Amino acid sequence: MLKYVNTDVVFQEIPDEVTLAINISNCPCRCPGCHSHYLWEDIGLPLDTDAIDDFVRKLASDITCISFMGGDADPKGVNLLAQYIHEEYSKLKVAWYTGRIRVPSIVNKSDFDYIKVGPYIRHLGPLGKETTNQRMYKKLEDGSFEDITYRFWKKKEG
Amino acid sequence: MEIKNFTITKRDGSKDRFSLDKIMNAILKAFESVEQPIDLGSISKIISHLDIREDIKVEDIQNQVEEALMREGYYKVAKSFMLYRQQHTEDRETLEKMMFLSEYMESVNAATGSKYDANANVEHKNIATLIGELPKSNFIRLNRRLLTDRIKKMYGKQLADEYIDKLTHHFIYKNDETSLANYCASITMYPWLIGGTVAIGGNSTAPTNLKSFAGGFVNMVFMVSSMLSGACATPEFLMYMNYFIGKEYGVDYWQRADEQADLSLKKRTIDKVITDYFEQIVYTLNQPTGARNYQAVFWNIAYYDKFYFESIFGDFYFPDGSKPDWEGLSWLQKRFMKWFNKERTKTLLTFPVETMALLVDENGECKDPDWGDFTAEMYSEGHSFFTYMSDNADSLSSCCRLRNEITDNGFSYTLGAGGVSTGSKSVLTINLNRCIQYAVNHQIDYLEYLSSVIDLCHKVQMAYNENLKELQAHGMLPLFDAGYINIGRQYLTIGINGLVEAAEFMGLKITPNDDYMHFVQGILGLIEKYNKQYRTKEVMFNCEMIPAENVGVKHAKWDREDGYFVPRDCYNSYFYVVEDDSLTIIDKFKLHGRPYIEHLTGGSALHMNLDEHLSKQQYLQLLKVAAQEGCNYFTFNIPNTVCNECGTIDKRYLKECPHCHSKNVDYMTRIIGYLKRVSNFSQARQEEAARRYYAHTK
Secondary structure, eight states, X not given: OOEEEEEEEESXXXXXXXXXXXXXXXXXXXXXXXXXXXXXXXXXXXXXXXXXXXXXXXXXXXXXXXEEEOOTTOHHHHHHHHHHXXXXXXXXXXXXXXXXXXXXXXXXXXXXXXXXXXXXXXXXXXXXXXXXXXXXXXEOTTSOEEEOGGGGTOOOOO | OOOOOOEEEOTTSOEEEOOHHHHHHHHHHHHHHTTOOOOHHHHHHHHHTOOOOTTEEHHHHXXXXXXXXHHXXXXXXXXXXXXXXXXXXXXXXXXXXHHXXXXXXXXXXXXXXXXXXXXXXXXXXXXXXXXXXXXXXXXXXXXXXXXXXXXXXXXOHHHHHHHXXXXXXXSEEETTTTOSSOOEEEOOOHHHHHHTTGGGTOOOOOOOSHHHHHHHHHHHHHHHHXXXXXXXXXXXXXXXXXXXXXHHHOTTGGGGTTSBOOOSTTOOBHHHHHHHHXXXXXXXXXXXXXXXXXXXXXXXXXXXXXXHHHHHHTTOOOTTSOOOOHHHHHHHHHHHHHHHHHHTTTSOOOOOEEEEEEEBOTTSOBSSHHHHHHHXXXXXXXXXXXXXXXXXXXXXXXXXXXXXEOOGGGOOGGGTOOTTOEEEEEEEEEEHHHHHHHHHHTTOOHHHHHHHHHHHHHHHHHHHHHHHHHHHHTTOOHHHHXXXXXXXXXXXXXXXXXXXXXXXXXXXXXXXXXXXXXXXXXXXXXXXXXXXXXXXXXXXXXXXXXXXXXXXXXXXXXXXXXTOOOOSSSXXXXXXXXXXXXXXXXXXXXXXXXXXXXXXXXXXXXXXXXXXXXXXXXHHHHHHHHHHHTOOEEEEEOOEEEETTTOOEESSOOSSOTTTOOSOEEEEEESSSSEEXXXXXXXXXXHHHXXXXXXXXX
């Protein structure tokens, strides 16, 4: 059972989208130096299709994307919700921040528009550092995925 | 009189032992000054009339001495005693000014030193700013006297007394009391186009070419601004400039902007000539101005999408019979924004404050996609400006604090006046937090109590209006007479402050929820009811949430001192709590959305503080969010970094200079509509800037 602790509307996590980020608990990754220790425990409210309906009802068409932050204890559950969003709310894109090195085979990648893979490794740094091990992929129209990690490095000119 | 050990209260409020010797000396001196002999017995007789009580004030003792002298028939001596007192009062005032002078010289910057107008947009303190400061206390006294005299005539002494009582007990606040001029205006430049500045006391004739336009425009704005206490908006600026460029280089000049335009060795292109004029006008208008106590003029301009352009200038004709050219203006607007954004990376340019007017359809999409796109592009390039969005081109914001309902019949250029010719004559602000707490603490229905305060404010504003009419009748307001401003389209403004704090006192949660929404609507709806009730053919009222300025800090301080519930050191200028980071950016748009702002006829700008710039696509989505939520006036505010060591300006919010890596950096931010270096704000407003929370976009 997926549970979430809180949500926020964010801009930096998914380039060019206005994203509702859902912070999912019970994270099994246990990355040393993790910034979100509070997500290690199995706490929070159930994250199911009712919860999704509720978010979408409140935010109407204010957002362009929903991103699952974590959920690695139940990747299939995340996948099902992604599928649900695409079916019910076709205008919304779906993103997933997974801490795994690769997307597990039980997950159907094409149910996502953005996927971030890779655990947080302290000396390599987060997405914003050019040395990072983490990768952000964006689904293209032909269904293939493009590595857009560079978007996190490019600093806008003043 | 029996002499006991009394305590008296001195002028500064401190206590002292009562001394009979001092009184006797003063009386003796008064007799000496008129060379009239006096014996001890007579002095005792005078003193016997005095009624000295515990904690009596020095002034009261002196009043009694005057009366006692007259009772004993020493009229000449009494007169001398009064003159002596008056002279001392004047001395004390001079002494106060001297104290102020030395404090001002010691103060950190000009805005903190300014005792009465801490928003003054002056960058430096010097003899010119000091000269502007010194008479301010006299202006406040004069303005109060002018107003109370008029209130007495119109509504009786009781109301005049109530006004002063509410003012001195901080239930209400009179904005801009240090100036005699009416507040702010969005002007039409048509009278200048036809007749130059002669009608407003200048000596320049009508502009005939690009050069005389650029030079004359600057002079005209200086002249107009010196007759206003607040902002001067010139929404036609680029439209006129486009006309004069067209006359010089042909209406299709913008398609040939790379062509060489002059025969000098520099071989300037048309584009270079245009941007050189931008430079001349913008840099000159950002200079400190002599006529405004060394403050820069507060200059606003507007940009329009195609639909707004047609609605506003569709019936406009230039003196040569031609009509404004949209294609050229569209190009010129974009050119100016791009140029201004780039120029701001070189110098801290505060003015003009810019407002983009966009028309949206029922789905929240910009009707002119080209301009919607360009707006998002400029935000993503770090340019800081306001956007005004409406689903109906009948409403327009042309000034930082004004919304103008354009009506069909009020929109005639044949008279040289039109939808752009509007403004606010005077702002009187209600401290909602104090009013509501006072009512609740005294078991009065707060809406009922507010009704009486609102009614008072309207009467005071009506009195102000009469004074203004008298000034006009004596030819003191040439801006009105010459048609730059249409007095019939000028508002009397009821300001509000402390709304969120009052809601918190009532136990409400400051989030998008029905209880809070009804609270807001109840109060603003009540003000609107009175605005409509007092509206006549010649007066119109509107209501605005005043920018916190220094009033928010003052109200918080005064209310705290008087024992009221004060949850923060500066009252908000928003419908949400700035430091509440549980609110998302979407929540903030909702809290400045349709249900909340519908009665704010004077407008309120949402300053969306972000700590990082977003991408163009994200800004486009947020424009849509704003339109859907009905948030019609907003800006995005990301502090720009200014290096104090090497002078580098960066559009990002950085802890360290990207050029020389110094950590000695300052920020440029928008607090009350215009951009300024944080360290040039008054101490109180620097606190507001520091307290302002920037939504983390990560």
